[in-house]
Amino acid sequence: MFRVIIADDEYDIRQGLKQVIDWYGEGFVIVGEAEDGDEAMELYKKERPNLLITDIKMPGMNGLQLSRAVKELDEGANIIILSGYDDFVYAKEAIQYGVSSYLLKPVDEDELRTVLASVRRSLEEEWSNDYLTRKREKWVHDYFFQKLIRGESIQKEVAETMRWQAVLERHYFRVLLIELSGYGDMLLELRESDIHLIRFAVRNILEEIVRTSGNGFVFEECEQRFGILLVGEDRELSIDSIDPVLQQIVDFTKDYAKQKVMVGVGVAVGHASSIVRSYEQAKSALGKAFFDSQAKIFTVEEAAGGVPAWSLDWHADMLKKEVFGANRAGWKRELRALFHELEKRSAPLSTVRNAIVYAIMQLSRLVIEQEGDWKQLYADRYGETDWIAEMKSQEKAEEELTQLCESISEFLRKTRETPPDSEIGGVVAYIRSHYWEDINLKKIAGMFYITSGYLGQLFKKETGKYFNDFINEIRVEAAKQLLRDPRWSIADIAEKVGYKNTNHLYLHFKNYAGISPGDYRKQL
Numbered sequence: 001m002f003r004v005i006i007a008d009d010e011y012d013i014r015q016g017l018k019q020v021i022d023w024y025g026e027g028f029v030i031v032g033e034a035e036d037g038d039e040a041m042e043l044y045k046k047e048r049p050n051l052l053i054t055d056i057k058m059p060g061m062n063g064l065q066l067s068r069a070v071k072e073l074d075e076g077a078n079i080i081i082l083s084g085y086d087d088f089v090y091a092k093e094a095i096q097y098g099v100s101s102y103l104l105k106p107v108d109e110d111e112l113r114t115v116l117a118s119v120r121r122s123l124e125e126e127w128s129n130d131y132l133t134r135k136r137e138k139w140v141h142d143y144f145f146q147k148l149i150r151g152e153s154i155q156k157e158v159a160e161t162m163r164w165q166a167v168l169e170r171h172y173f174r175v176l177l178i179e180l181s182g183y184g185d186m187l188l189e190l191r192e193s194d195i196h197l198i199r200f201a202v203r204n205i206l207e208e209i210v211r212t213s214g215n216g217f218v219f220e221e222c223e224q225r226f227g228i229l230l231v232g233e234d235r236e237l238s239i240d241s242i243d244p245v246l247q248q249i250v251d252f253t254k255d256y257a258k259q260k261v262m263v264g265v266g267v268a269v270g271h272a273s274s275i276v277r278s279y280e281q282a283k284s285a286l287g288k289a290f291f292d293s294q295a296k297i298f299t300v301e302e303a304a305g306g307v308p309a310w311s312l313d314w315h316a317d318m319l320k321k322e323v324f325g326a327n328r329a330g331w332k333r334e335l336r337a338l339f340h341e342l343e344k345r346s347a348p349l350s351t352v353r354n355a356i357v358y359a360i361m362q363l364s365r366l367v368i369e370q371e372g373d374w375k376q377l378y379a380d381r382y383g384e385t386d387w388i389a390e391m392k393s394q395e396k397a398e399e400e401l402t403q404l405c406e407s408i409s410e411f412l413r414k415t416r417e418t419p420p421d422s423e424i425g426g427v428v429a430y431i432r433s434h435y436w437e438d439i440n441l442k443k444i445a446g447m448f449y450i451t452s453g454y455l456g457q458l459f460k461k462e463t464g465k466y467f468n469d470f471i472n473e474i475r476v477e478a479a480k481q482l483l484r485d486p487r488w489s490i491a492d493i494a495e496k497v498g499y500k501n502t503n504h505l506y507l508h509f510k511n512y513a514g515i516s517p518g519d520y521r522k523q524l
Contacts (some may be wrong), residue, residue, distance in 0.1 A: 002050040002123055005258060006033045007040035007066065008082065009058045010389060013105070017053065020109050027120050029255055041069055048074075048208075050123055051100075056083040067099055076126070078119050080109065082474040118494045136236025138220075143231060145219035151276030168438050171215070175239045175266035176228040178206065178249060179284055180259060183224035184390075199361045202226065209248050227282075229275070237268040239299065250296045264291050265299040287349040290340070291394045300346060312355060316362035323405045324366055324412065326507040331405045333341050340471055353388050356397060366408055370415045371447020380447070381407060414448070424462040427455070428470075435500040441467045472508045475499065483521045490517050 004023065008014050014033050014323050023030055031047050034040035038060035044052060051069060063081055070077045078412045079099040087314065100122075101115040104317055122373055135492035147153070157304035180186070186195050205219060210216040214232060221227040230245075246263055253261045266278030285300040314337055322330030338359065342352050366375040381404060427444055444467075445455040475497040482493045494505035509517045 002028045002120060003031045003047065004028050004051045004053060005040065005043055005047060005049045006030060007052065007054040009035050009055065011254055017107065021109065021113060021435050026113060026116050028116065036061065037066040039064055044070055049076045051119055052084065053080045056081060064183065080115060092235060122198055127197050134215065141244065142219045145217060145227060146221065149227060149275055149279035170236045171231040172237050172268055172270050173272065173275050173278060174230045175275060175282045176230065176269045177221060177264040177282040178226045178228065179262045181262055182260060198257060198259060202253055202259055203250050205256055206249065209245060209252060213245050234268065246297050262269065262286060263297045265297065284348050290349060290352060291343045312341050314338050316359050319359060320362055320366060323363060323409050324407050324414065332402060335398055335401050339398060356401065359401065363404065363408055370412065372411055373442060376443065376446035377407060377411060394468055414471055424458060427459065431471060432474060435471060435478065436496060473512055476509050476512045478519065479505060479517065483517060
């Protein structure tokens with residue numbers, strides 16, 4: 001979001017400008033207003049907005065004088081002049097001061113939108129160029145703090161060039177990590193240049209917050225996270241003292257950059273060598289977002305730490321029992337108990353993921369014990385997606401595990417019941433439409449949630465043929481059709497109907513047709 005100041009001595013005009021269009025929808029937010037030029041100049045120095053909209057005739061400095069003063073302070077300032085006088089002299093002087101546009105009162109809604117769109121394009125282009133420039137300029141800065149928070153050694157020549165070295169030797173410290181909540185969606189939906197603009201805007205906001213609140217350093221921790229190293233006296237870094245800063249980070253990034261962020265707060269430490277502990281605590285704090293997707297600021301107790309998944313006060317056997325008994329309410333209760341235990345232990349995400357994997361491994365035994373194709377059942381639900389690594393919330397993880405329990409329960413139900421003719425009909429239909437693939441009884445059984453031994457018996461009962469005989473007959477019939485086309489060699493035909501080896505085609509063809517494929521082609 002780009003920030004705007006409005007200066008006009010008429011209250012009704014200021015209010016009208018605020019209401020005439022949806023500023024937020026146009027990419028701007030009004031951060032202040034002034035009723036004379038002198039007040040507007042002080043407000044500009046304080047807020048440093050991206051755009052100034054000013055009337056020409058005001059008490060104190062008039063709009064032209066204000067524009068000239070602002071341009072002397074900030075040569076690249078964007079200014080829109082408003083006037084109730086259709087006077088070329090005013091317009092000519094305004095152009096000399098490099099204002100962005102000159103609009104007559106009453107302001108036309110469409111004309112204002114057009115001017116704002118032009119200003120916005122100019123600002124975005126400027127920001128895009130500045131992002132790349134500043135990224136190069138701040139590389140050493142970010143490198144220094146990335147090494148510092150991770151407790152890694154820093155090259156002596158780099159450390160000596162850092163003006164912060166002396167500061168780091170005599171203060172208390174606290175690490176904050178600010179994560180862009182929707183960064184994954186950005187990568188899928190936005191252009192790289194748009195992502196640069198968003199990250200540039202967020203960093204600018206963070207740097208302004210730190211600058212106005214006191215000592216601290218902003219740096220890029222990774223592509224989707226920024227870090228802030230707060231530096232000060234012990235009392236200045238208490239949670240109560242930094243709470244306004246934390247709230248500003250959440251609110252300002254939402255209001256001015258249209259971005260939702262999560263803030264992980266590390267513990268306060270008393271020596272530079274302990275900054276890594278504050279950093280690790282900030283990362284652990286961010287992990288708590290998994291259990292509370294609505295909160296935006298997360299802290300973690302000093303004593304909290306990882307706990308092995310298998311040492312939790314929760315037993316996967318109870319979950320298995322409820323799924324085996326098809327007790328939907330029971331397995332939901334056990335899953336809630338699992339996540340309650342994880343939350344109670346303040347478990348980091350790594351432990352949460354391990355606990356989920358542990359639960360899934362126990363559930364898989366229910367399928368394997370019934371001779372089911374567990375790998376296929378799991379792949380049918382998730383494909384190649386690593387949903388455990390990508391999960392962002394407790395609600396999503398609990399939902400996925402619940403649906404997995406549902407699938408396993410359905411598989412178990414089908415293994416206990418004799419499938420109707422229509423189900424065997426589905427197996428037959430699948431074979432007819434996939435006979436050229438590498439299919440076998442075990443694979444088909446897993447797809448239809450039936451044990452392979454049970455499916456073999458049912459298949460013989462319903463079709464009068466053994467499973468493998470049925471597939472070979474279909475493949476031989478398909479080969480007969482292909483042998484009518486002289487363009488295909490027998491080796492090609494063998495591959496097309498599902499045989500990896502030409503000899504297999506000869507063997508089964510002669511067994512079912514009574515002659516070899518070559519002799520059959522000669523007869524044709």
